[in-house]
Structure formats: structure tokens, C-alpha cells
Amino acid sequence: MPPARRDGSGDRAPVVSVRGLWKVFGPKADRVPDTPELCGLSRRDLMDRTGCTAAVRDVSFDVSPGEVFVVMGLSGSGKSTLVRCLTRLIEPTTGEIVFEGEDIRAADEKRLRELRRHKFSMVFQHFGLLPHRRVLDNVSYGLEIRGTGRAERTRRAQEVVELVGLAGYEHSYPDQLSGGMQQRVGLARALAGDPDVLFFDEPFSALDPLIRRDMQNEVIRLHHEVGKTMVFITHDLSEALKLGDRILIMRDGRMVQCGTGDELVGAPADDYVKEFVRDVPRSHVLTLRWIMRPVRPEDALDGPELGPDVVVREATSAVLAADRPLKVVEEGKLLGIVGNEEILAVVAGTGGGE
Amino acid sequence: MAVLTERATARPAPVRNTRRIAVAAIVAGWLVLWLILRGHQTLELGTSDLTSLHRWFNDFNDAIGADRNSNPLFLYFFNEIRLVIDNLVTFFQGLISQPSFGRPVPAIGWLGVVAIAGYASWALGNLRVAALAVGGFVFFGLQGLWQESMDTLALTLSAVFVSLLIGIPIGVWAGLSSRVNRLVTPVLDFMQTMPTFVYLAPLTLFFLIGPASATIATLIYATPPAVRITAHAIRSVPHTTVEAAESLGSTRRQTLTKVLLPMAKRTIVLGVNQTIMAALSMVTIAALIDAPGLGKTVVKALETLDVGVAFNAGLAIVVMAIVLDRVTTAASVRAEVAGRASRNSVRRRRAGLVGAGVVTAVCVWLSYTYVWASQFPEGAGLGDDIARTADSVTRWAQSNLSGATNGLRDAMTTALLNPFEDVLTGSPWWLVGAVLVALGAVLGGWRAGATAAVCVALIVASGLWRDSMTTLASSLVATVIVMALGVVVGVWMGRSAMADRLIRPVLDAGQTMPAFVYLVPFLALFGATRFTAIVAAIVYAAPVTMKIIADGIRGVPETAVEAATAAGSSTWQTITKVQLPMARKSLTLATNQGLIYVLSMVVVGGLVGAGALGYDVVAGFSQGQLYGKGLAAGLAIVLLGVMFDRITQAAAQRAAGAPSGR
Incomplete structure (x- = not known):
């Protein structure tokens, strides 16, 4: 059942746009993306043939x-x-x-x-904090290296420290914090430079x-x-x-x-x-659009109405409570119908989009 | 996949078995041939006999001596270096040990030096090590060894100064660039594995006998740890942290000064500690080429077998080692915690330091101005007491323990040393050579075999084949004992945290003590024999092997041991079937290091009756006509070292499990 594409925010220019990105590690890595024959190889074969590892192959997307x-x-x-x-x-x-x-x-x-x-800034898996600096100085590091004055960067750092919920820990050292709090520092550091x-x-x-x-x-x-x-x-x-x-x-x-x-x-x-x-759990992810069926002549069409992007889980009680099938309506147009059967199939884990 | 695992599990066992059989066959064949050919073509050379190579070395030395002030290489290069280093050493000596600046006494007298030592120890470390430093320095004076101690200190400081000046920047560079690291590492390996005495002789060729050569020899020995540890410190800063700094837009300079160096600081200070300890131990050894200081006192006393005086000076060396070690260790701890102290305690400390600084300045001024503060008061005479006590203890030991010690010595000599030596020195040179090459090829692969062949050829060419074999015999005996001790103690330490906590400090102390100092008590117990030298070598080499093996045992995954225990293994089975086999790489590495350490004690052994190569080198330093022979002997030691280093390293790499090892 091919759903109509839900429009995200594609009408605005993307912030990041990636086209045909390759990263190959190994000797003479740049010939790999240029050779169609090598592009087709599996990772193992490529390693055997060229000694190279292709970590990223021909990736394109927009954010x-x-x-x-x-x-x-x-x-x-x-x-x-x-x-x-x-x-x-x-x-x-x-x-x-x-x-x-x-x-x-x-x-x-x-x-x-x-x-x-x-x-842009980055948050890392293993935090990457500077153990010899206090939380506040870790957060303001990015500002420090771009030459922001001390008073200004302390003010800004204090602001983001509060934003990520670390107020009161400004003068602790990273190793005195729990893992979660250390990552909050990492988050604050990334946010500090706006x-x-x-x-x-x-x-x-x-x-x-x-x-x-x-x-x-x-x-x-x-x-x-x-x-x-x-x-x-x-x-x-x-x-x-x-x-x-x-x-x-x-x-x-x-x-x-x-x-x-x-x-x-x-x-x-x-x-x-x-x-x-x-x-x-499919009912947590799928929307009505994915489980609705076309209207059949015998359907009663006076049931409740919901939009197509409502998640199944949220529609369940409405459908089960009503004695008639639920109508999926988008901008006044009837797209389809969801009845007990469809809902139960999803909740039981057998139906929906397969 | 199935094929792969099959190959991986099925292959090594038969290979190792055939290797073991091959080694056994080679040794058996050797013994048979030795019985037949005993005493033929052993390339013997009398003590004062020279080969043409030795004479050529002598001539070369003379030629260089004659050319020293005309050859441009010397005029503009070696002499310049010598001058700079000489000036540096003279400067330090003038400050604390030798009459200088037109005065009959050094610029800073004992009171000033003690005050500075205490102040610096407090500023860099803490009050406890400051007290230790003051106590230690006063003790030198009480021993009657003030000037000798200060000479040693001046030489050590100049060498450390230059070592760090060269070592830290190179270390940082090697830490940042893996290409530089790859370039530097083999050079450092070479500098460190080369027995320390060996480059003393060639250095004197270029820099004359005296403080400059001593300092340069010390540099060669003490710079590698500075480079290595600095590089390691920079390298072990977590990659994520560096990446995080980069992702925030740090320049390379900012990354270096704000991230890498602060995070590496503590380890770098540990590197300074290692450098200082290495320098101190080398400075005392450099007494052999006339470096002033405590080492010279020890050497002179050893030459006259004056145990009391040697012990007194040796004790001073140990005290100095302890003081320098503790102070720099405290400094490295301080490097870590300094920033974290509360504001109040920082203020208090700062005020205290300012006060102490004023006191120190006053002391320095007093010691500059007044004789009583400049020259350590005589007649304190603790040194004589120490020497006398040591002498009487020695006499007592000699008369009362001689039964036991002589028995041990004779048993070892007849049961282990003599047979080894008979086989090695009694076989024709080509037979031993072939055996060495074959063993190298079997254990380490064709490359190690080729290295062994080259080394054998060069040793034969050095004209000292027979002496080399004698030295090799005692070195092998020492290494075997070192390994036995290493396995026993190492396994114990590796299995018990308690044992480790108790033994490790002792080993550390053993390693920081300059090599010489060991000789004194053993000389007292065993007299001047081969056996004394072997024992000294064992004491020197055992700590390293023990530590390596202990770390290897500890490195065996907990789960493997647990699984073995769960399967019902006894302790003995766990050790022999799980821990030792899994620590095979460490065992090989321990053998390698053990042998290298033993070899580097060969020359020290030469001082106390080991004979052979060690004696040749020592004699070469003292007698002009034997200079060339000594140089050749030094080279022969290096060749032995290189040969065994390559073989054991290649074997270690194989043990680590390169599947199709070369």
C-alpha cells in the first residue's frame, strides 16, 4: 500500500546537502569511487582486491x-x-x-x-571533555579559542550551563560528574557557540x-x-x-x-x-494512512473523522469505542476508512504496510 | 569462514612442535660435534695480544688525536659541541661544586644548595619531599662527600637540561606525527638497547676523555626516555578530546597548548623523572671515562677492593637517587592536583613559598659570603664511620658466611657456568656460528638468521671470538637464572595483588639504583670472580623481567582464568596451561629485556673479575695500547646484543601470532 508522501519541510533550501559522498581508507583511495567496477564490489572483495576499505559509499541526502x-x-x-x-x-x-x-x-x-x-558543532560519544578544566571552562572553550573576552564567554557559558540543567556544577571537574552529566557538558559546549x-x-x-x-x-x-x-x-x-x-x-x-x-x-x-x-511496536509508529482501506459500498460513512498522520496508537481507543469505522480525512477529502479489523491487525503485529 | 577458522586453529601447533624438534636437533648435533672437535679452531687470543684490527683502531685513535685541531669536521663540529657542553658543565660545577669565578670556593656553598634543594622540592612537590631533600643533602656533607656529590649533581643537571631541551620537543613532534614516530622509534631502540658502556669508548674518540664525553654519553642514555614518554603522553590523550577540540575550530597551536600539553603534563613529568634517574645512573658509570663525582670514588675503591669507601660513596648515590626520584614523583602528582586546590590553601601555600624564598635567598647569600656556610664543616666524619662499619660487616661476612657463599659460588660455577663455557668456547668457531644462525632462523625466521650470520661474521672479524663466547656463556647463565626468577616472582606478582604491592616498590628501587652500587655488597660476599659479575647482572636484570612477566600474567583476560577455574583446574594447571601460554609474548619480551640488561652489565662485571669482553673494555680505557682492543670488545658486546635482540624480538612477534610469520 504506497502511501502518499507526507511533505516534510522540503520547500525550504536544505541546510546540509550531500551528493555522492565517498570515503575510502587505504592506498590510492581516490581511484575506488572513479572505477565503476570497484564500486560494485562488496567490502570484503574490495579489501582483497585493493587493500582499501570503503567506509562511506555514494551517500546523498538533504537536511x-x-x-x-x-x-x-x-x-x-x-x-x-x-x-x-x-x-x-x-x-x-x-x-x-x-x-x-x-x-x-x-x-x-x-x-x-x-x-x-x-x-556547526559536535557532540561526541565519549564526551571528549578536557579533564583539567572546570565545567564552565569546558563549555566556554569554543568561545575562548575564537577570541571572545573572558566576561562575555563566562556569561554565555553560564547561560548554556543553565539551559542544559547543570546549574550548580559550574565549578566541578568533569571526572566528578556522572556520565549523563558529562554529556550535558558536551551538549552545553556544542551549544555555547550558537x-x-x-x-x-x-x-x-x-x-x-x-x-x-x-x-x-x-x-x-x-x-x-x-x-x-x-x-x-x-x-x-x-x-x-x-x-x-x-x-x-x-x-x-x-x-x-x-x-x-x-x-x-x-x-x-x-x-x-x-x-x-x-x-x-507498529502501532507506535504507523499512522492511519498506512492501515486505512478504500471505502467499500457497505461501509457506514457517519463515523468519527481523523487525519491521516495520526499515529495508530492514538486512534485505537477512538476506533474501538465507535460502532462505525473511522474516516481518514485530509483537507476535506475522504482518503479511506479504518475499522476494528485494521486496528487490531496492527496491534497484534500482523497488519499494516506489508 | 570455516576454512579460515580451521586454518587459524590447526596451524600453529604442528609448526611449534617442529620448531621445538628442530631446536633440540640443532643443540644435540652441536653437542655431538663438540665432543669430536673439542678444542679445535677456537680462535683464542691472549690477554695482551692484538689483532691488526685492534692496531688499526689504535692508529685511528692516534690519527684523530693528532688531527683534532686541524680536521674541519672536528674544528667546526665535534669540538664545538664539546666546548658548549664543557661550558655548561663548568657553569653548573662553578655554581655548586668547584672553585669558580676567581674564588677558592664554588659560588653557592652547602647552605645555599641545601636551601635551594629544599625550596625547589617544596615548590615543585610538597613539604615532605622538601624535608627529604634537605635531609639527603645534609647527609652527603656528613658523609664527607659534599664536593663529589655536587659534581655528580652538576653533571646530572647539565645532562638532564640538554636531554629535556632535545627530548621534549622531539617527543611532542613524535607524538603528533606518526611518521616522525616511526622514524624516531628505531633510533631510540638502538640507543637504549646498546649497552651503556659501549659508546663510552667511541665517544672518547670524538670528545676526549672527561666531562664532555661523560655528559654526551649520559645524553644518549637519558634522552630516549624523555622522547618516548613525551610522545606516549601526547599520543595517549584520548582521540575524542582532540577531535572535539578540532570540531570547535581550534588551530593546531591551540590544540597543542590548551588540550594536548595540559593533558599530557603529568606523564611528561614522569618522563622527566625517568630521564633524571637514567642520567644519574649513567653519570656514575661515566666515571670510567674520568667523569668527576661519586662514581669515580666508587670505581677507585673497587679497583683497590676497598669495600668500605665504595659502600660509603654507593650509599650517597642511592640517597641522591631516592631524593631525585621522590621529588620528581611528587612533582608529577602535583602537576595533576595543583589546579584543584581550594583558593584558600593556594593562598596559604603561596605565602609560605614567598617566605621560604626569602629564607633561601638569605642562605644563598650567606653561603656566597661566609666560609662556614660555603664549605661543609669537616670532622663530622660520618663517612668514616660508615666505611668502617661496612668494612667490619664485610670482614664478618667473609669469615662467617664464606662457607655458604663460597659453596653457592662454586656450585654455580661448576654446575652451570663451566659446562656452558666449555661448550661455547671449546667448539670450533664455525660450529658455534652455524648453531647460532640455525637457531636464529628456526626461532625468529630467515631475517633473524641473516642478522645472526652477519653478527657472527663481525664478531669473528673483531678478533675477540673466544672472549665473546666466554662472555656469552656467563650472560646466558645469568639470563637463565633471571628468567627463572622472573617467572616465579612474576607469576606470583601477577596472581596476587598483595604480592605485587609488596614487591613492586622493591623492584622500582632496584631499578633506580645506579648499576654500580650492586657490585659493592656482592664483591664483599663473593670476592672478585665471574660469579660476582653474574650475580650483579642478575640483580640488575631481574626487576625488569619480573615486571614484564607480572604484567603479562595480569594481562591474561579474567574470563579465561575464570573459565579454567570453573572447569576444575588446579592452581598449577591454571598457571601452566592458561596463564603462562597466554602470556607467551610477555615471556619472550622478558627474555629479550633480560638478556639485554645482562649484557649491559658485562662491562661493569669486567671491573670485578668477569674477565673476557668486560675486562677488555675496562682495560682499554686505562691502557693506551689496549684501546683498540677495548673498542673492538665494546663492538662485540653490541653485536651480541643486536643478535639476541633480533632473534628474541622476531620470536616474540611470532608468539604474538602473525599467522604466516616470516
């Missing part, structure tokens, strides 16, 4: 302003390399990266530094599950409050579904599928994605 864009994949899928290529912490082999209309790959060292200081885009490299993988959930909620809250564009790397599907407006799934350096959470669950591009999303 819209204000969006949370998640890159998901298992370890070794190239996702961390990908995010480092975007800020050129790792130099890409070929491809195009355009940031707010500017070709990042053409930037010289100075311009790149400018961009890193003002336009960047346009935040990159997160598996920021919560090293944290306990409960703290991880706290931090995810923190990111959602911050996203509401400061409205930054975010590129988020994770290996955790539930995290991806929870945070991501759109999700890009990577495997062996290639992109397998890119879409919203319900698209991945409702219409997995291949068996790999299908296997991935198998255990996702």
Missing part, C-alpha cells in the same frame, strides 16, 4: 532547516565516518557537501575553522538506559527551545524513531533507505530494513 535528521546503522556501517566527513574531521574521498549554499570541501583550513567555530547545526555522534550510547532516556528527552526539549537543525548518529532504532524527523539507514557504507519512521516501518526498502524494524 532541512530545523529538522532532526538521524543516520542509523550498526557498528561498522560507516555512520560515524559519515558525520565526520560532513565537518571534515575526516577528509572525504569524493562527493559534494554543501552547507548553507557553501561548498564545504572547497573551504581552506582557515575558512573551515571559521565554520567550525560559528556554524551554531546553526548540531552534529551528534552516538552521544548517548555510553550511558545507562534510564539516563539515556532522560538525555533523549533533553534533546527533544532543546530542539523545541532552540530549534537547531540536528544531525544525529545512532545505532539504536528506538532512539532514531523517537528523535528523528527523517531517518537514513546505512549498511556497509551504503544508504539503504531514507525516510520518516513510519515509512521505514510501513514500507521497508529491503529485507535488511525489514529485519531491523521487525520488533518495533
